Amino acid sequence: MTATQKNNQVTNIDAVVIGAGFSGLYMLYRLREAGFSTRVYEAADGVGGVWYWNRYPGARCDSESIYYNYTFSEELYKEWTWTSRYPEQPEILRYLNFVADKFDLRRDIQFNTRIKSAYYDDDLNRWHIRTEDGESVSAKYFITGVGCISTANIPSIKGLDNFEGEWYHTGHWPHEKVDFTGKRVGIIGNGSSGVQAIPVIAKEAAHLTVFQRTPQYSTPAKNNPYTEEFIRQAKENFHEMKKEVRASLGGLPIPINNQSALEDSPEERRKAYEKAWEAGGARILFAYNDLLANEEANETASEFIRSKIRETVKDPETAEKLSPTYYYGTKRAIIDTDYFETYNRPNVSLVEIKKAPIQEITAKGIRTADSEYELDAIVFATGYDGMTGSLFKIDIRGKDDVSLKDKWVNGSETRTYLGIATAGFPNMFMITGPESPSVLGNMPVAIEQHVEWVMDCINYLREKNIEIIEAKVEAEEAWSKHCGELADSTLYTKAESWYTGANIPGKARGFQIYVGGYGPYRDKCDEVANKGYEGFSLMSSSKTTVR
Numbered sequence: 001m002t003a004t005q006k007n008n009q010v011t012n013i014d015a016v017v018i019g020a021g022f023s024g025l026y027m028l029y030r031l032r033e034a035g036f037s038t039r040v041y042e043a044a045d046g047v048g049g050v051w052y053w054n055r056y057p058g059a060r061c062d063s064e065s066i067y068y069n070y071t072f073s074e075e076l077y078k079e080w081t082w083t084s085r086y087p088e089q090p091e092i093l094r095y096l097n098f099v100a101d102k103f104d105l106r107r108d109i110q111f112n113t114r115i116k117s118a119y120y121d122d123d124l125n126r127w128h129i130r131t132e133d134g135e136s137v138s139a140k141y142f143i144t145g146v147g148c149i150s151t152a153n154i155p156s157i158k159g160l161d162n163f164e165g166e167w168y169h170t171g172h173w174p175h176e177k178v179d180f181t182g183k184r185v186g187i188i189g190n191g192s193s194g195v196q197a198i199p200v201i202a203k204e205a206a207h208l209t210v211f212q213r214t215p216q217y218s219t220p221a222k223n224n225p226y227t228e229e230f231i232r233q234a235k236e237n238f239h240e241m242k243k244e245v246r247a248s249l250g251g252l253p254i255p256i257n258n259q260s261a262l263e264d265s266p267e268e269r270r271k272a273y274e275k276a277w278e279a280g281g282a283r284i285l286f287a288y289n290d291l292l293a294n295e296e297a298n299e300t301a302s303e304f305i306r307s308k309i310r311e312t313v314k315d316p317e318t319a320e321k322l323s324p325t326y327y328y329g330t331k332r333a334i335i336d337t338d339y340f341e342t343y344n345r346p347n348v349s350l351v352e353i354k355k356a357p358i359q360e361i362t363a364k365g366i367r368t369a370d371s372e373y374e375l376d377a378i379v380f381a382t383g384y385d386g387m388t389g390s391l392f393k394i395d396i397r398g399k400d401d402v403s404l405k406d407k408w409v410n411g412s413e414t415r416t417y418l419g420i421a422t423a424g425f426p427n428m429f430m431i432t433g434p435e436s437p438s439v440l441g442n443m444p445v446a447i448e449q450h451v452e453w454v455m456d457c458i459n460y461l462r463e464k465n466i467e468i469i470e471a472k473v474e475a476e477e478a479w480s481k482h483c484g485e486l487a488d489s490t491l492y493t494k495a496e497s498w499y500t501g502a503n504i505p506g507k508a509r510g511f512q513i514y515v516g517g518y519g520p521y522r523d524k525c526d527e528v529a530n531k532g533y534e535g536f537s538l539m540s541s542s543k544t545t546v547r
């Protein structure tokens, strides 16, 4: 059955998917292929998800292009050719448009439409989804592909409305070029987005002032154009690569050295880190197996990177200010092109806002506790309300009218089963939801695994005439506990990061990501499916338990 409702008539379809990024596009492809009527809702006027919005200068992915792909179609993989080691935002957006065209996906995507609410009707066993424009649709399955880091965090700093210049957030960058030529620009934030934007803006602006709260580790990306020969080999290697990324811990076929950093002498370690530094990207994280688990081991990598900062930044005082003290890798490992070198430019200055906090944005610029900085433009590279932010923007209500936000006590008690489902919300699936491994690796690999698992599950339900699937409370309690215990065995929980919710004032702290790795997680999900969806209640339309 298809047809969307307009003029107060409710449309019935099999599945509603929210978001037309990597997740939504592939989910649509699979649902349609399996014969389910599907509608994707997307707030933007095009496909791409985060890559539609993140158009800031220097925006690039930190996964290598040949792995930052769908792998479900060999034909697609071979038809598309990346130009360089790390794909730029415009290229990724072109890729996703290419995918949408190739599989004729747009005809089932409703663009410029934001979903306001999704309610589960317990009597009818259906989801009622309402758009901000008041349109309604009813679906058996409700699937979120809203992204883990797509709800912008714009800090509420007094006076922003009074600012007479322009201001931007990296995640909501205008479509047209923003020209900073001759301007005094201030940038707040130096995470992955800021570290990419800073060198590019510095080249254009008259002056760039970086307002830094926490210094960050970053390692050189060593980006370079791909040669024809490299691409030919990558395409030839498709099947092997696909197998490797799917079994790997982080969705990349990069072997981890299965040895403690403390087993090597300081000289051997230095050599290993130098090699990883030269190889580019976040290879240092793969140099030893205990960098994210052992403080002493981590300190060896952290200190290596600090030594590189001191070597690169000419002014020792600035180098010191740029040197982080948290455990490397416990905030997202950043890779860059000329980030630390940029601080050697005469038109760049660094302001430590932990020492002198921002007090106000004035008509003319930013006033900190000890100075006022006149600016023509302010860039917020201040990140996102991660993991739960985009889910909570929609009023999602399950059985007994309980909202997801209330069930998860605003994020402080997030409970999911496998990061895919949550008790009380039947027939709802989250692609890369909280407590899945998602952001701790190469996202397309995580997304494909989720989409394929959800598709297999829906096919199974159809085959067995099962109307309702719902995670059991005890299964999600056990999964959440397991996720928490795994996270606590690492250093991740020691950092103040968006991973832990520390970046959003008032947000509950917790580590809502499965740290056990993509491959082991895939095995666990497969095991659940192979055992007839163990941990889920499966019911007929009359709510008789089938299993």
Ligand code: NAP
Residues within 6 Å of the ligand: 060, 061, 062, 063, 149, 153, 155, 170, 188, 189, 190, 191, 192, 193, 194, 196, 212, 213, 214, 332, 353, 381, 382, 383, 384, 439, 496, 497, 498, 503
């Ligand atoms: P982020 O990593 O959360 O960094 C935000 C930055 O803004 C941090 O420096 C943070 O300081 C600062 N900040 C936040 N709130 C602030 C406030 N109220 N006052 C002053 N400073 C504040 O955000 P992001 O850089 O946008 O990156 C988010 C994630 O997106 C990344 O971790 C990554 O997963 C993904 N991403 C990936 C790429 C890539 O593939 N290369 C590029 C961009 C983004 P503190 O550190 O003190 O909190």
